[in-house]
Amino acid sequence: xxxxxxxxxxxxxxxxxxxxxxxxxxxxxKDMIQFMDSNKDKDCLVSGFQSKKDNPFQxxxxxxxx
Amino acid sequence: MEDDQPCExxxxxxxxxxxxxxxxxxxxxxxxxxxxxxxxxxxxxxxxLKFKVRKELHGHLAKLTDLHWGKxxxxxxxxxxxxxxxVWDVYKCMKQNAVxxxxxxxxxxxxxxxxxxxxxxxxxxxxxxxxxxxxxGGTPIELSGHDGYIASIRFTDASHCVTSSGDKSCALWDLQxxxxxxxxxxxxxxxxxxxxxxxxxxxxxxxxxxxxxxxDLREQHCRATxxxxxxxVNGVDYFPQCDYAFATSSDDGSCRMWDIRADQxxxxxxxxxxxxxxxxxxxxxxxxxxxxxxxxxxxxxxxxLLEERIGIMLGHDNxxxxxxxxxxxxxxGAWDNNSFIWTAK
Numbered sequence: 001x002x003x004x005x006x007x008x009x010x011x012x013x014x015x016x017x018x019x020x021x022x023x024x025x026x027x028x029x030k031d032m033i034q035f036m037d038s039n040k041d042k043d044c045l046v047s048g049f050q051s052k053k054d055n056p057f058q059x060x061x062x063x064x065x066x
Numbered sequence: 067m068e069d070d071q072p073c074e075x076x077x078x079x080x081x082x083x084x085x086x087x088x089x090x091x092x093x094x095x096x097x098x099x100x101x102x103x104x105x106x107x108x109x110x111x112x113x114x115l116k117f118k119v120r121k122e123l124h125g126h127l128a129k130l131t132d133l134h135w136g137k138x139x140x141x142x143x144x145x146x147x148x149x150x151x152x153v154w155d156v157y158k159c160m161k162q163n164a165v166x167x168x169x170x171x172x173x174x175x176x177x178x179x180x181x182x183x184x185x186x187x188x189x190x191x192x193x194x195x196x197x198x199x200x201x202x203g204g205t206p207i208e209l210s211g212h213d214g215y216i217a218s219i220r221f222t223d224a225s226h227c228v229t230s231s232g233d234k235s236c237a238l239w240d241l242q243x244x245x246x247x248x249x250x251x252x253x254x255x256x257x258x259x260x261x262x263x264x265x266x267x268x269x270x271x272x273x274x275x276x277x278x279x280x281x282d283l284r285e286q287h288c289r290a291t292x293x294x295x296x297x298x299v300n301g302v303d304y305f306p307q308c309d310y311a312f313a314t315s316s317d318d319g320s321c322r323m324w325d326i327r328a329d330q331x332x333x334x335x336x337x338x339x340x341x342x343x344x345x346x347x348x349x350x351x352x353x354x355x356x357x358x359x360x361x362x363x364x365x366x367x368x369x370x371l372l373e374e375r376i377g378i379m380l381g382h383d384n385x386x387x388x389x390x391x392x393x394x395x396x397x398x399g400a401w402d403n404n405s406f407i408w409t410a411k
Contacts (some may be wrong), residue, residue, distance in 0.1 A: 007079040013252065014086035017290055018149035020092060028310065032325075033109070035307050036354045044178035044394040046112065046401065048411035051093035056157060057120035057409050058394060 072083045094330040115367055115377035120395065121159045122408035125152055125213045130399030131188075132175045132218075132388045139392040143184050144405050145175035151184055153198065156407050157396070165196045166205035171186070176219040176227070186229055188215025188320045192309035193239060211237060213247040220262040220269070222283060230257035232272050250281050258300040259346075263308035268406060270312045272299035280326060282353055283320045290332040292324045301346040303391075305353045312372075313356050315341035323370060335368040337375065344363050357396055359386025365398060367410075381406055 040046050049055040072080070115166070126146030133144045135174030141162065142154045147179035149170035168369065171189035178195075184203070187193045191212045196203030221227050227239045235248035236257055255274035262269045268289065271279045278292040280300055293315075301315035311332070315321045319346055320336030335356055340363040349356055349370070356368040358377070365386055367377030384401035391397075399405045 004079065006076055006403065007076065007083065011079060011082045011086060013288060014083060014090065017288070018086055018089040018093060020290065020329060022097035022329045025101040025102065025330070025332065026099055026105065026326070028325045028328045029100065029102060029105045029332065030333045031355065032310055033106070034261070034307070036352050036371070039306070039352035040206070040354060043350050043358075043395055045115070045117075045350045045396065045410040046352055046354050049394075049409075051169075055120075055394070057407060057408060059120075 086217075090329075092106050094328075097328045098330065103373070106373075109371050111372055111374070112369055112376055115355075115410045116309065117365075117367060117377050117379045117396070117408045117410050119381045119406045120409050123152075123154050123156070123159065123163060123405040123407070124403075125264055125275055126150060126403045126405075128170070128403060129401040130403065130405055131173050132177050132385055133390055133397055133399045133405060134184075134237065135176055135390050135392050136181050137185050137398065138334050139394070141177075141181065142176050142390075142397050142405065142407075143177055144399055145172045145186060147171060148404065150173055151196070151203070152184055153184070156395075156406075163198050163203070165192070165198075165400055166389050168206070168208075171215075173227070174216050174219045176221060178221045179224055183322055184390065185219045185221065187212075187219055187229060189215045191220065191231075191233075191344075192216060193227065195241060205246070206409075207241070209239060209241070209244055209380075211239070212334050214256070214321070215255065217232050217258050218260040222262060222266040222269075228260060228262060228283070229271055230260040232256045234273075236260060236269070236271050238286070239285065248289065250286070252279060252291070253277070255298075258298065258303045261302040261304050261312060264306075264307065270314075271281075272302040274298040276316075276339060278302060278312070278324060280312075287350075290326070290329055293329065294322060294334075295320065297343070301358070301389075303349045305349055306351050307353065313347050315344035315347035315358050319360075321356055321368065323356070333373050335370070335373055335375075339375070346385055346389045348389040348396060350391050350396075351393045354389075357389060357391060359389050359398060361385050363402075365389065365396075377410070379407070379408055381408075 128148035297317035305311035323333035365379035382400040
């Protein structure tokens with residue numbers, strides 16, 4: 001593709017990107033905070049585990065009968 | 067007559083490109099009716115998080131380059147430059163499956179949606195599909211189409227994949243037809259990583275051209291380009307509500323969060339303590355945490371809302387190359403040949 005044809009494509013792509021409908025930042029942030037809040041209890045990286053037993057990766061101690 | 071001077075039409079187009087970019091900047095500013103820091107500063111902090119290695123997955127004999135969690139979060143597939151893919155039972159800390167690749171230089175790996183297959187790709191420029199129901203992955207289906215290395219792969223459904231490549235493109239593959247059915251062009255340099263929205267309607271790409279792009283899979287075009295990183299963007303992961311946002315990591319040492327609906331960067335996760343590039347990024351399942359791997363062998367854990375580092379993941383002995391998060395754990399892979407599974411607290 002020639003340089004001119006390439007640049008025409010770039011202009012058209014940028015024109016399309018410019019024309020998108022944008023939501024206000026305040027609403028977007030509000031929605032994100034709400035999502036995080038609704039999901040924080042299930043996110044064990046944030047909330048940890050209720051007890052060690054709930055952590056399937058917790059090393060099991062104790063003895064077992066052979 | 068040879069004329070290397072740009073002609074009038076070219077000059078006009080250069081000016082139009084400049085004007086369109088200015089138009090985008092203005093539109094983004096108009097959507098910025100609030101400042102992210104101000105909107106989030108009064109939220110309660112999480113406090114310091116302690117991440118601990120719970121499982122060590124030893125087996126690769128060379129650098130790990132990619133990993134992907136299985137659908138039930140109890141398996142993980144890792145790719146190493148020993149030319150092997152291992153599928154791990156992460157609880158038993160054992161290999162369930164091993165695939166020996168035709169090339170050592172694998173860079174990307176992905177489970178198929180039902181986890182019966184894995185796809186791999188790398189410096190061989192070939193998308194390979196392996197059947198985990200056959201010993202050692204069976205005879206791979208090898209698909210050509212990219213003119214450069216394959217950096218990232220994801221299945222959009224049972225018979226289609228998207229890939230990102232060193233040939234500057236992303237591609238949608240029809241696996242039954244055995245070929246690329248759409249090329250996503252626009253990046254001006256290597257496309258180092260991609261992330262797929264959970265409903266497969268769009269995907270995000272990270273490039274050495276310093277931008278990230280959002281691509282619509284139904285209408286097959288680029289929806290937006292995100293400028294801001296100062297160096298190569300090499301990692302990308304969606305916010306768990308995939309229509310809201312995604313995060314990127316960059317050689318410039320920062321991770322950033324880009325809001326899709328406001329069409330702009332909201333969070334910039336970086337500080338003076340970090341003096342090296344970030345290599346990969348993962349967002350926790352509630353969206354609150356961003357975990358990123360760095361060149362200095364560490365992963366740092368960020369509070370996405372307060373833009374603060376609140377944890378460090380110490381354990382690897384070399385550069386972190388890949389990371390993936392799910393509800394209860396994070397998996398990392400590094401150039402120390404190991405993959406670790408971490409939990410918090």
